Amino acid sequence: PGDPDPEALRERALDALLTARARTALLTSCVEDPELTAQHSPLMSPLVWDLAHIGNQEEQWLLRTVGGREAIRPEIDGLYDAFEHPRAERPSLPLLPPAEARRYVHEVRGRALDVLEGTAFHGDRLTEAGFAFGMVAQHEQQHDETMLITHQLRKGAAALTAADPAPAPPFTGPSEVLVPGGPFTMGTSTEPWALDNERPAHRRTVAAFHIDTTPVTNGAYRAFVEDGGYDDPRWWAPEGWDHIRRHGITAPLFWRREGGQWLRRRFGVTEPVPADEPVLHVSWYEADAYARWAGRRLPTEAEWEKAARHDPASGRSRRYPWGDADPGPEHANLGQRHLRPAPAGSYPAGESPLGVRQLMGDVWEWTASDFAPYPGFTAFPYKEYSEVFFGPEYKVLRGGSFAVDQVACRGTFRNWDYPVRRQIFSGFRTARDAEAV
Numbered sequence: 165p166g167d168p169d170p171e172a173l174r175e176r177a178l179d180a181l182l183t184a185r186a187r188t189a190l191l192t193s194c195v196e197d198p199e200l201t202a203q204h205s206p207l208m209s210p211l212v213w214d215l216a217h218i219g220n221q222e223e224q225w226l227l228r229t230v231g232g233r234e235a236i237r238p239e240i241d242g243l244y245d246a247f248e249h250p251r252a253e254r255p256s257l258p259l260l261p262p263a264e265a266r267r268y269v270h271e272v273r274g275r276a277l278d279v280l281e282g283t284a285f286h287g288d289r290l291t292e293a294g295f296a297f298g299m300v301a302q303h304e305q306q307h308d309e310t311m312l313i314t315h316q317l318r319k320g321a322a323a324l325t326a327a328d329p330a331p332a333p334p335f336t337g338p339s340e341v342l343v344p345g346g347p348f349t350m351g352t353s354t355e356p357w358a359l360d361n362e363r364p365a366h367r368r369t370v371a372a373f374h375i376d377t378t379p380v381t382n383g384a385y386r387a388f389v390e391d392g393g394y395d396d397p398r399w400w401a402p403e404g405w406d407h408i409r410r411h412g413i414t415a416p417l418f419w420r421r422e423g424g425q426w427l428r429r430r431f432g433v434t435e436p437v438p439a440d441e442p443v444l445h446v447s448w449y450e451a452d453a454y455a456r457w458a459g460r461r462l463p464t465e466a467e468w469e470k471a472a473r474h475d476p477a478s479g480r481s482r483r484y485p486w487g488d489a490d491p492g493p494e495h496a497n498l499g500q501r502h503l504r505p506a507p508a509g510s511y512p513a514g515e516s517p518l519g520v521r522q523l524m525g526d527v528w529e530w531t532a533s534d535f536a537p538y539p540g541f542t543a544f545p546y547k548e549y550s551e552v553f554f555g556p557e558y559k560v561l562r563g564g565s566f567a568v569d570q571v572a573c574r575g576t577f578r579n580w581d582y583p584v585r586r587q588i589f590s591g592f593r594t595a596r597d598a599e600a601v
């Protein structure tokens with residue numbers, strides 16, 4: 165963080181690239197090759213597309229742009245351009261077969277490490293503080309989360325396993341926290357590997373509000389389901405109501421009722437829905453409806469960030485809820501260490517100055533806000549990362565899930581998706597206005 169020593173940053177870049185690749189290798193080797201080319205869901209790419217796309221982005225940015233090297237395989241750029249081919253049609257493209265895709269990403273990586281050796285980390289915006297390398301590592305980790313979603317959608321026996329998070333005693337703290345009104349600093353101009361949409365830092369003023377101490381749990385959400393929440397249009401945004409009726413949606417994705425019990429499928433295993441765990445795989449419309457049923461609302465993106473970063477004692481915004489230190493296993497459930505969220509109230513060491521828990525990791529949190537640029541935004545280094553998505557059709561998610569690596573997770577990090585999406589690792593917490601005094 166703001167480390168001025170270029171050699172330390174080079175180490176950090178190397179480590180981020182190697183960590184991402186280890187995860188990519190696991191996600192693309194834990195099933196047989198035919199499963200890599202199969203379409204597990206029309207919402208997702210075949211895993212072998214993600215694999216070669218990771219390498220192709222790395223080739224374009226690190227080899228050609230930063231390194232000034234000649235293209236290894238210019239003819240495949242179009243195949244792996246996400247804007248040229250929608251996900252549903254990618255299985256029928258002439259993709260590199262698994263063995264060739266592996267060889268390709270390996271060759272790109274060898275040359276990228278060579279470029280890393282020889283690149284100055286200052287004097288140029290793209291390489292300043294190792295930004296391009298951090299961007300490429302984040303991109304790979306984002307696709308590792310995407311591939312984990314594909315694994316969750318895949319039928320058949322479990323291919324991935326991980327230890328469960330530590331059990332937690334029932335959370336007995338206050339259910340909500342008061343966040344004082346007034347200005348705070350949103351976004352960043354100093355975080356070296358922050359992406360364009362997180363910039364620049366700017367002042368925002370929010371009115372006082374209350375926010376849930378923890379994400380909404382399965383137990384709380386089940387009460388909404390069992391209260392007939394999915395049969396009552398009063399709770400739903402009109403487009404959300406149309407959507408759940410048209411698609412017969414009556415509970416979170418992967419839930420099913422059997423006898424008197426709610427079960428869910430999670431990475432190839434069916435298990436009872438754990439009441440104390442944050443709810444997962446809900447759309448923005450479901451989150452919004454639950455909040456209305458509960459007499460509350462979703463927090464805006466600015467409210468979420470103030471709850472996560474604002475330190476009332478110093479008046480400054482932290483990198484993370486717990487401070488400026490990089491995330492450790494005591495702070496947050498990140499990095500696919502566990503393949504599920506931790507019980508609500510876990511990670512006391514990760515709480516914000518105001519006492520809000522689990523803002524980082526566990527589940528992506530839907531906010532009320534559309535994805536929009538900050539004042540002073542400039543697209544960098546390419547418009548297709550953020551700029552082309554700004555507008556009212558996407559809602560912002562914050563905080564990261566158990567599937568997100570720490571390199572792609574910060575108090576300022578922004579994610580976005582369509583409000584109907586729920587195959588993603590999405591949950592939420594709720595808020596309400598503070599009473600006027």
Ligand code: AVJ
Nearest residue numbers: 303306307310549578579580
């Ligand atoms: C930021 C998660 C919405 O997966 O579409 C990956 C990240 N951008 N490759 C996505 C991304 C280009 C992006 N999200």
Ligand code: FE
Nearest residue numbers: 217246303307
């Ligand atoms: Fe991508």
